[in-house]
Amino acid sequence: MREHGGNLDLAQQRFGGRAEDWIDLSTGINRLPYPVGEVNSRAWSALPSRAEIDALHQAARQAYRTRAPVVAMGGAQAAIQLLPRLTSPGRARILAPTYNEYAGVLSAAGWDVQEVTELDALAGADLAIVVNPNNPDGRRHSPKDLLALLPRVGRLVIDESFADAVPQLSLAPEADRPGLLVLRSFGKFYGLAGLRLGFAIGNAADVVKLTAMTGPWPVSGAAIAIGCRALRDDAWAEATSARLARDCVRLDTMVLSQGWRLVGGTPLFRLYQTPDALAAQERLARGQIWSRVFAQTPAWLRLGLPGSEAEWARLGEVLAR
Numbered sequence: 200m201r202e203h204g205g206n207l208d209l210a211q212q213r214f215g216g217r218a219e220d221w222i223d224l225s226t227g228i229n230r231l232p233y234p235v236g237e238v239n240s241r242a243w244s245a246l247p248s249r250a251e252i253d254a255l256h257q258a259a260r261q262a263y264r265t266r267a268p269v270v271a272m273g274g275a276q277a278a279i280q281l282l283p284r285l286t287s288p289g290r291a292r293i294l295a296p297t298y299n300e301y302a303g304v305l306s307a308a309g310w311d312v313q314e315v316t317e318l319d320a321l322a323g324a325d326l327a328i329v330v331n332p333n334n335p336d337g338r339r340h341s342p343k344d345l346l347a348l349l350p351r352v353g354r355l356v357i358d359e360s361f362a363d364a365v366p367q368l369s370l371a372p373e374a375d376r377p378g379l380l381v382l383r384s385f386g387k388f389y390g391l392a393g394l395r396l397g398f399a400i401g402n403a404a405d406v407v408k409l410t411a412m413t414g415p416w417p418v419s420g421a422a423i424a425i426g427c428r429a430l431r432d433d434a435w436a437e438a439t440s441a442r443l444a445r446d447c448v449r450l451d452t453m454v455l456s457q458g459w460r461l462v463g464g465t466p467l468f469r470l471y472q473t474p475d476a477l478a479a480q481e482r483l484a485r486g487q488i489w490s491r492v493f494a495q496t497p498a499w500l501r502l503g504l505p506g507s508e509a510e511w512a513r514l515g516e517v518l519a520r
Contacts, residue, residue, distance in 0.1 A: 201299050204491040204501070205392075214484045222510050223503075224483075225491040227334065227361060227468035229439070230506030232390025233429045242420035255423045258430040259398050263383060264366065267375035268406035271426070272417045275360050275384040275397040276300065281412050282326070282356065283308030285380075285405060289325030289353070294318060296495070297330045298358065318348060325353040331368055332361050335470050335493065335501050337463035342370050349378055354405075356380045360397075363388035364440040364466035374400040387467055388439070389429050396422045443467065446504045449511070454502065457518055468503045476500040486517030 204225035207218055222230075256269040263269075272278055279300050288309040293301050295314035306312045310326070318340060321327040327348065332339045349355050359381055362369050374381045380401040386392035396418055399409050410417075418426075429435070443466040450469055451461055459479075460472040473479045476492040479500050483490050491501040505511045 201303055202494060203299075204503075207489055210484055210489040214487070216487050220487050222488045222505065222513060224505065224514075225489045225501070226387075226392070226503055227465065228387050228392045228503065229390035229443070229467060230504065230510065231439075231442075233425075233432070233435060235391070235425050236428070238421055238424050242424040245420060247416055247418070247420045247423050251420070251423050252417075255418070255426050255430075256398075258427045259383070259400075262430040262436070263369065263371040263381075263398075263400065265371040265374055265400055267371070267373075267381075267400050268403050269398050269400050270406050270410045270413060270417070271396065271398055271422075272409075272413050273395040273397070274386060274392075275358065275382045277395075277413070277417075278382045278397060278399045278409070279304055279358075281409055283310060284412060285354070285408055286325070290323070291326040291328065292321045292324035292352075293328040294321060294330070294333070296336070297328075298334050298360075301328050301358075318344060321348060321355075322351040327352040327355050328358070329355070330358040330360070331370075332365065332465045333463075334361060334465070335468070335491070335499070337465045337468075337470065339365075339368060342368065342373070345370055346373065346376075349376065352378070354378050354380065356382065358382045360384035360387055361465040361467055363436070364443050371400050375402050377402050377404075380405055385426060385429075388436075391425065391429075394422050394425060395419075396426050440466065443504065450502065450504055453515060453518060459500075462499065464501075468501055470499060470501045472498050473500050474498070482520075483514075483517055486513060486520075488514060488517055 207223050259269050291305045291310045291312045293314050302312050357370050371381050383398045385396040462470040462472050464470050480490050480492050493499045
């Protein structure tokens with residue numbers, strides 16, 4: 200399995216404690232999740248109807264400000280797994296460093312994969328991948344620059360898993376253009392990663408192919424019910440985006456006092472340069488706070504944002520030791 204955050208079982212093996220004792224900041228998942236409320240028992244007992252799935256798609260269009268075709272699936276990762284099957288294997292270029300599943304999934308499916316570091320270097324690829332804003336360094340690209348790249352590649356995939364709180368970056372409103380496919384994650388911003396819900400937004404031809412590959416019931420009845428409710432709650436999304444912006448400043452202020460340097464980040468996580476990331480991770484883990492390190496860049500440490508005031512207090516205490 201490729202290296203990811205959320206590997207709390209590893210933290211427990213090394214440092215002990217129950218899962219509920221830990222503050223898991225190794226992911227970019229909102230730790231103050233959307234208040235789910237009650238879910239009708241039918242969502243658990245009946246197969247989702249076509250009308251219910253269509254309602255979820257419409258809620259996604261509303262939330263992502265698009266009229267383009269949408270298909271729901273079990274998280275953005277499910278869409279990544281299907282990408283290699285949209286067309287015959289060819290030359291794929293990925294703007295790196297970034298989420299490591301793209302290179303692995305495409306290589307395993309027979310694609311010739313190249314990682315590049317500049318947007319212009321994607322030109323000429325049959326399939327070009329950009330994560331915007333990027334994971335893990337938060338690098339951002341304007342919609343104008345990304346659209347300028349579109350005629351220069353066979354298909355352009357924009358992963359917007361961390362774009363909910365920065366909607367001005369989104370290409371979802373333009374996603375019906377031929378050759379453009381936008382991926383969205385529901386679980387990160389709404390703090391409900393266990394629900395396994397995400398969306399692919401694109402032109403009709405691509406969405407028809409993806410819909411056929413996902414099958415008749417691509418997501419659960421509970422995911423539909425909760426997803427519809429959350430995606431239509433504009434007030435919660437606006438308040439959450441404002442809170443996350445404040446909390447980024449709060450976390451940066453707290454951490455930079457340690458002498459670490461901000462590399463970048465998104466409204467859901469921050470990436471810091473440290474003298475020794477493994478030592479910093481162990482120091483935090485002694486206080487049962489789990490963070491993310493990167494084997495290829497030993498000085499990088501990524502932290503998600505704490506949720507409750509108790510979590511903020513514990514982070515401050517551990518850093519002060």
